[in-house]
Amino acid sequence: MSAEILNIGQAAEASGISAKMIRHYEDVGLVPPASRTFSGYRTYNHRDVHMLRFIRHSRDLGFSIKQIGDLLSLWRDQNRPSRKVKSMAIEHIAMLDRKIQELSVMKSELARLVSCCHGDARPDCPILDGLAQNKIA
Amino acid sequence: MSAEILNIGQAAEASGISAKMIRHYEDVGLVPPASRTFSGYRTYNHRDVHMLRFIRHSRDLGFSIKQIGDLLSLWRDQNRPSRKVKSMAIEHIAMLDRKIQELSVMKSELARLVSCCHGDARPDCPILDGLAQNKIA
DNA sequence: GCTTGACCTTCCAATGATTGTAAACTTTAA
């Protein structure tokens, strides 16, 4: 359970990142190469798992691999100015907002079309007509 | 300008779908193979451009290529029941809603962390601490 | 006729994050 040294499956379990993705993150350089046992199995300690969890939470918040790389650098830099982290986060919030906006526009436009469609056995359909029109909305 | 027969560049211009993507849609079978000139250039007529615009509007509303294929089938089927189209649209709205929800959760969680961070030259940063914690929120 | 530039053709590859598969090896437990 609380063993010092974990293999990749246990690290995956403990961090919430699949073994597959842990290897992938190593491949692309997001995490440093793991230590290996004599037979070649990757090993992870408590610090490694902590880092993987950091990555997982960052992904859960929608940061890209590239951005998470930057966040990890800041995390490791004991002298970073918190200003840098905050501005990254604020910019990311703005990006999330833009995406939410985009999706909301799609949704309301589609909802408008849906509200015009009786939706029965008859073939005439304002939704298809709307999609075929030169301009939507 | 209003020529009967367009080449792929003109069709792209008229439909709002890049020439690159028009070829791609042909490759994956979303649109039928275009007619060709003697020398091999693709040609598009008014009906083709109409179809491309249908595709473009469907993409603008976030439908996948697969879904657009289904919508095109319904569009072409003069006997479709509008019920089918409406249920597809409603399901898609639900999917958009789920995505919006996801992003909203990300946003509010990140906003919470941001609000805790003074964001100056000092290194202590609740955002990084939050990301490193075992559980967010 | 010839050149130039803008267009078109096909094919191959990359993006970004993740998943799947396959063949071979190691560990663990019965």
Added chain:
DNA sequence: TTAAAGTTTACAATCATTGGAAGGTCAAGC
């Protein structure tokens, strides 16, 4: 000892889109 479960690598697929390279075609100007 053997079977199951876990690990290793490498390669491919997903989704929609973009980029590039190498070559053919078309229209204009000289």
